[in-house]
Amino acid sequence: MATSVGSVVWVLGGLVLMVVLWKTGMAMLNALSAPPAPPPEPGELRKMNVRYRCDVCGVELRLTLAPDEDPPPPKHCLEEMIIVAPLFE
Numbered sequence: 450m451a452t453s454v455g456s457v458v459w460v461l462g463g464l465v466l467m468v469v470l471w472k473t474g475m476a477m478l479n480a481l482s483a484p485p486a487p488p489p490e491p492g493e494l495r496k497m498n499v500r501y502r503c504d505v506c507g508v509e510l511r512l513t514l515a516p517d518e519d520p521p522p523p524k525h526c527l528e529e530m531i532i533v534a535p536l537f538e
């Protein structure tokens with residue numbers, strides 16, 4: 450009966466390997482599908498005072514809160530808006 454015990458061990462080993470691979474794969478999938486960074490809480494936003502102007506139509510807007518100190522410029526008329534002047538209070 451040594452051969453049957455050996456095949457049971459092989460089957461068990463294969464099952465364990467499958468579970469390990471499956472868990473690893475799921476963990477990798479989770480890591481890949483997870484968003485790169487969760488949006489910060491409102492309390493973590495930095496107060497800013499930067500004015501942007503659309504170079505195409507001339508509209509201006511003021512940015513007062515941003516998740517980091519150097520946020521990407523907003524877009525208007527399919528173009529990135531340009532910084533008019535950072536205003537420090």
Ligand SMILES: [Zn+2]
Nearest residue numbers: 503506525526
């Ligand atoms: Zn515009």
